[in-house]
Amino acid sequence: MILNLTNEVFCSFVFYAVLSLIKMFALAVLTGQVRLRKKAFANPEDALRHGDLKLCRTDPDVERCRRAHRNDMECVYPFLFLGVLYCFLDPSPSIARIHFRIFFLARLLHTMAYLFALKAPTRSLAYTLGQIPCFSMALKILINVASYW
Numbered sequence: 001m002i003l004n005l006t007n008e009v010f011c012s013f014v015f016y017a018v019l020s021l022i023k024m025f026a027l028a029v030l031t032g033q034v035r036l037r038k039k040a041f042a043n044p045e046d047a048l049r050h051g052d053l054k055l056c057r058t059d060p061d062v063e064r065c066r067r068a069h070r071n072d073m074e075c076v077y078p079f080l081f082l083g084v085l086y087c088f089l090d091p092s093p094s095i096a097r098i099h100f101r102i103f104f105l106a107r108l109l110h111t112m113a114y115l116f117a118l119k120a121p122t123r124s125l126a127y128t129l130g131q132i133p134c135f136s137m138a139l140k141i142l143i144n145v146a147s148y149w
Contacts (some may be wrong), residue, residue: 013086034059041055083099103127106130109126
């Protein structure tokens with residue numbers, strides 16, 4: 001199957017979806033790097049490999065990275081599903097791009113707020129802002145398929 005790169009909405013979605021996934025991958029790598037730096041391993045075999053079973057422990061910085069990554073999984077995966085369905089509805093390219101861009105930028109801000117422990121309510125506002133385009137896309141999808149129910 002060849003990707004249809006003439007569909008402006010789909011290309012915009014793919015751009016922001018891939019950026020979101022790259023950010024998630026970066027968080028996973030960062031979590032591993034923080035584990036190594038802080039010598040806080042999740043599994044006994046990893047702790048033993050690095051010198052001591054006592055290194056099998058939790059660390060607040062590692063846990064902060066893990067929570068940020070988990071929150072991304074809770075938000076980015078639904079965005080990917082909704083975004084693909086939304087693209088099938090032939091929305092306005094500029095409106096679709098706004099949805100995708102707001103989602104990505106909100107998730108980026110959410111990650112920064114998590115990792116750098118920015119003052120509340122920065123993180124929760126970023127989370128809410130990122131949910132608005134998802135809710136909007138879900139509503140548009142439901143409206144378009146409601147007649148088939």
